[in-house]
Amino acid sequence: GCGIEGGRQTEADCVSRDLSGTEKTLAFSNWPQYVDVNDDWTKRPSLDEFTTRTGIKVTYTEDINDNNEFFGRVQNQLGACQGIDRDLIVLTDWLAARMIRLGWIQQLDPAKLPNVHANLLPSLQNRSFDPENRLAIPWQSGLTGLAYNGSVTKEIRTVDELLTRPDLRGKVTALSEMRDTMGLLLQSNGHDPANFTPAQFDDALTKLRRAVAAGQIRRFTGNDYAADLARGDIAACVGWSGDVIQLAKRNEKIRFVTPDSGGLLFSDNMMVPIRATHRANAEKLIDYYYEPPVAAQLAASVNYICPVQGAQAEMEKLDPGLAANPLIFPDEAMLSTSTVFMTLDEAAEREYERKFQQVIGA
Amino acid sequence: MTEMAEPPAGDLRLVNLTRTFGSVTAVDGLSLTVARGSYFALLGASGCGKTTTLRMIAGLEEPTSGRVLLGDRDVTRLRPYKRPVNTVFQSYALFPHLDVFENVAFGLRRRGIRHDDEVPRMLSLVQLDGFGHRRPAQLSGGQQQRVALARALINRPQVLLLDEPLGALDGQLRRRMQIELKRIQTEVGVTFVHVTHDQEEAMTMADTVAVMNAGRIEQLGTPAGSYEFPATAYVANFLGQSNLLAGDADGRSGDHVAVTAHGARFSVPVGRSRADRGPVHLGVRPEKMHLVDTRDQVPGGCQHVTGTITDTSYVGVSTRYLLRTGWGSELTVFVANNGAHDPLPQGGEAVAYWHPRHAFLLPREPGRHDRVNPLFDEPVSVGS
């Protein structure tokens, strides 16, 4: 016929067979710096422990660098009801919502997720795109804010500093994810990312455009900003809390800053895509990471906000300092300054995305 | 691939062979027979179709029409490698990636023969002992040509085609190769078809000489026959040199044809005349002309022309004199340096005489003048 049909799938059209009974394997795609590792990066203790316990061999790939990039890579297959050869993927809530809307995510069996239902933080329950937590289970949450490398530049406090300070010209990166970068800019203009008007968006975008044109911003990045920041190739950036704290462990001059105007809150969710053939194995792993000691072990290494109740108590045993860190176990003050980016419908998302991409050069 | 073992195939016959390239007719309805085991020479101006003819015999060019026969066998459409025919190419066409040895051994190898001692023998024959391991690019022009020769000869084909194979060799080597070629030819009974632009070479080596012009054969015969009594002015000047005087024949008188040229009267025996009335060329070869100081030294029965010696050149074996006649043409006269005569002085008067039995008469297109070599009297037909 003419044109192509939409890529929306339904569970009835696009069934998956679960081979977990016979195959003790699990293909898990995640972001870099998002799982605990030992000192010389040769082992992943919690995953190894999972394998010892269940006999399920996990193929762990750190191939998600950017939500959009990952979506772009898999959209064709999933839209045609083809597998992407991954059993478990971790994506940010807005993208999780989109994929759920497209019918690309398998339902999980609540009976197999006792720890999840027992320990998931209440604030992460009842989310609009998955009210019953049957599709997307939070892996970690985090904060989008600013970061700088103190060995290259002096302290930075605000988004405006980042975008205009002359000594930072060309030594700044921002995130290629529209919600992250624009959210901070909206906040810096005194607007609420959770609730803004198109005009407010345009104002924020103008600010960004000016910074780009002035050569202030070197690049828009995915998770790869971390390496540049660590090396000092960039002085300051928009970044994610856990990554920066991990870097700070090795170089205390690197600091994460929640801008004065506030930070952005996000969660990344574990999902089983359609056609994945090891859903039961995936469920085992999801539930495993909701055991508080495991969650604490993970949080102690990645330094993101832990979605598991009871992990803080476990953390006290591991590292009391971290247990008190509001960036890992946020307090009220922290939460009050941070917002979640507004939910956008498809048309709005495309329009904002188009405008944003045009400013960032593509 | 044992055609080699077959009995010699008999005569090589070309029947009405024609080849056109677009609008150019390179070979034009050519028919001839080369007797088995004979040595056949093909002469002709550059671009007259010699190479094209050889290529059709070798099977490298498909005739536009006509047939090629080896004995009774029609080989017109046979692939080149199935013909018991080898070629020494005008451009050598040595394989640049093989050394001299492998180049020469190529044909044997293809027929599964491993007579590696044949190759050194062949190399020694062309005086290239010890060159086996050089690449063609490391040889001088003449050396390359000898490799090409060896490469074809080693196969002892039934017909060997030679496209100016000795062109780049010096006189001494050339004479040796001529003798060697001739020896091989008689020894193995190979039919040779040899294209050359060296008239002397053609005459010493060949049993039959064909002179080609514009895709056709103008004369075919024994070397002496064609030389002594050429069929056309083209042949007369291509096979050796000729002094051709423009005149008019007045018909037979007895066994002679009477000719008037430049106001003088001459006669030619009927048997040496190809025309007896109308415009003719009276031809005399330069070596058949003799020079004396005065008219009274001319022997009886001879005919003569008076003139001034404008140039003499020493050529070793003979001396060439140019004699300017009263009407302005320059005749060529060869005098052998056999020690019998003293040289004539340049600028002096002299009389050239010849015996009528050494003259010949050819029809002449009206309007054509004397054709005496080597003046730039008319352009040679070259290429298309």
Place this chain on the structure above:
Amino acid sequence: MTEMAEPPAGDLRLVNLTRTFGSVTAVDGLSLTVARGSYFALLGASGCGKTTTLRMIAGLEEPTSGRVLLGDRDVTRLRPYKRPVNTVFQSYALFPHLDVFENVAFGLRRRGIRHDDEVPRMLSLVQLDGFGHRRPAQLSGGQQQRVALARALINRPQVLLLDEPLGALDGQLRRRMQIELKRIQTEVGVTFVHVTHDQEEAMTMADTVAVMNAGRIEQLGTPAGSYEFPATAYVANFLGQSNLLAGDADGRSGDHVAVTAHGARFSVPVGRSRADRGPVHLGVRPEKMHLVDTRDQVPGGCQHVTGTITDTSYVGVSTRYLLRTGWGSELTVFVANNGAHDPLPQGGEAVAYWHPRHAFLLPREPGRHDRVNPLFDEPVSVGS
């Protein structure tokens, strides 16, 4: 680039020029002087270093040692484009991307001369009027060669180097080009250095002929001088042919040297002897030998050898006889086909005689036998 405007540079001198390629010595300590404005011919066997010599004069090859001088100026290290020297290459080397006109105009253009009417004049000289817009690939071999000639000639250099420039032309055209070259040379006073393997060409055209062998000059002199009295056996057989009988000189007796060869006694004038004692070669040119039926027909004062005629071949201008002597060598005798003699029968007895003033005497390496052409009595030295 004003060398062109300089006065003619004077003689061309090569001093002790040597060029080696790896272990091959192509040119070996060669020294010679070519007088300004003269026509110099270089002859020699294939691979003897002729091309390499020309290339060093042109500056295309750097000598391993030795010097090249133009008048008083040492040009050994001068880049080719700064020498008032042009070359007609053996391989033509026409620019395939330029048409004939542009090829010929190339040198003028480089010197900033825009005489576009020179080019048609030049083309007409080499009989290529109207070919200006063809590309080299569209020309036959002979036509390409003439373009190469025109391209060099148009520059009227002080020295023109010609590397077998007439090799691809048929006899008729070749004679015409020879005359034209000679005319241009005398007209413009250019020094010509002409490599050829055509002995006749060298002799008719050149003032001085040098015969090269294995990278060295064996003899240098006028054509007639070198031909009449060659310096070595190599020259005797390279410049024309010779019958060289192995004998022993017994010293002078009066103004003659007495020689014993194959049991018979001969004599040679002292002025024509290069040795008067010990092993010698007694040389007689084939055209200086005469054939008679019986010994008593030999004129007084002449010397003779008796034998059997084993081969006669008709070469047009002359007939070549091979005479097998009592001791088994085959002498060559040329008899001019001037109509004066009847041919002698093959297989018959005959006597060859000559006058002592036409003989010459050369030293001989002991152990060397008769050297009579064109037998494969010894390999020609080729290359290294």
Place this chain on the structure above:
Amino acid sequence: MRFSRWFADRWVVGVALLVLGYLFLPIAVVTALSFNRPSSRLSYDFNEFTLDNWRNPCATSDMCDAVLRSVQIGFVATVAATALGTLMAFALARHRFRGRSGINLLVLLPMATPELVLGTSLLALFVAGGVPLGFWTVVVAHVMFCLSFVVVTVKARLAGMDRRLEEAAMDLYASEWQTFRRITLPLVLPGIVAAALLAFSLSFDDFIVTNFNSGTTVTFPMYVWGAAQRGIPPQVNVIGTAMFAMALLLVLASMVPGRRSPTTVNCPTRGRDP
């Protein structure tokens, strides 16, 4: 005078050496880093000399798998593309036939198409056809984009070949096949080898097209791309250095005297260039 001439003869060699230096500069860095013990996972700076990376090139679990897979894909794709492309080159260089210019355009277009476009459009085809992505879809894609380069390279070589040599071979009893095998092939071989080398390097190095059509198959460039974002393990530099060194060693080995490589036609150039 003599110096200026010497200089005139050599300057171009000097420039060429500088350009080679430019080509090798990053390789030098890669080589140096292959002996580095990085101070941190995200650091590229030279920290401390070590041989550990070379002793243990496969320390990072999946990297060597990726290299192996890339070599396999490169090999299969090179063989296929070289075979198909050489046949096409022969047809185009040696025959006049209807539709020749159309075929020429078909060969040229893939080179004129950005890789990204090739990748996405091919992916769409595979998805529409229900073809599971993996090793073979990558091979198919690589053959497709290598083909044009092979055709162009081999065609150029064929165009420069003297047809008379083939005629001479046929005249010397070589059948069509033998002529091809003994004369045409050896003479065109340098072109074919060059084409194959080019094809292999294109395939081995491809990221964009592969990224779209590989499914979960991870090739070396994909591995590096992923690794770049989370800090490159120093072993990547070992592989990079080793691949480069291997290519050089192969050629050096073929230059060992006495074992003349059949692809090397060593014609000493007579004379020198102006």
Place this chain on the structure above:
Amino acid sequence: MNAVAHAPAGQRPATEPPPAARRRRHQLLPYLLLLPGAAWLLLFFAAPMLQLGAASLYDPTGSLSTGYALTWAFGNYPTALQAYWPQFGRSFLFAGTALALALLMGYPLAYVIARKAGRWKNLLLVCVIAPMFTSFLVRTLAWKTILSDNGVLVGLLRDIHLLGPDGRLLATPLAVVLGLTYHFLPFLVLPLYASLERLDHRLLEAAGDLYASPLRTFQKVTLPLSRPGLTAGMLLFFIPATGDYINAELLGTPNEYMIGNVIDSAFLVRLDHPQGAALSFLLMAAILAVVFVHLRRAGTEDLL
């Protein structure tokens, strides 16, 4: 062959097809040779491209979830061009500049390999190709290290005041152009080498003999005779360089982004398939136009 061998003379061997059949086989041969390769290209290149062509005319308001309708929306083309002409222009500007640089570097290199390297020829040739065996990503990252703000090179340039104290190399147009030059240089050098190697040295000698200085010889003989290789090399360089986006992405800033980055984003981030397809076709058309003009001007149309 053996059948022929034993056939008695004068008899047409059975294996020899009649001339007409042979001629027919001869006419069929090119098609047989072309079949596999052409089929491959038709199936895996032409067919997807047709599909892409259709996509460029889809309704621009379609989306992944609703699907796209083929509405022959030719407007996609002007819209795309209007929005992204700066990146378009930049692609050609950068690729063109890189090409100029590559010519300056590649010609001497190809010349030396072809004509001066002697027995080192093959080694040098592989030296040109071998860097490609070290994954280009690895090399590009190495460039990042070399050009890095804290690197030796920048430090040096700052010390000799070629760069200001704040000056940098990375994330500048220069870095992108250098990256492109580096990345595609072998594609220029290889074909150029091939035609320079075939050049008859005797022609160069003849030019020198006819008063052409080395410069003139180069200009009047070497250059024109290397034109086929030069043209091919320039195309093999320019075409992929224009469509490249990795160098701009890794070595540049958004201000250096080229059209490849835009197409990338259209397909993968903005999910605007019609626009992505339209931009792809615009790029191909522009490249082809440049190619044809170039071939026509160079007089090497038979490269096609």
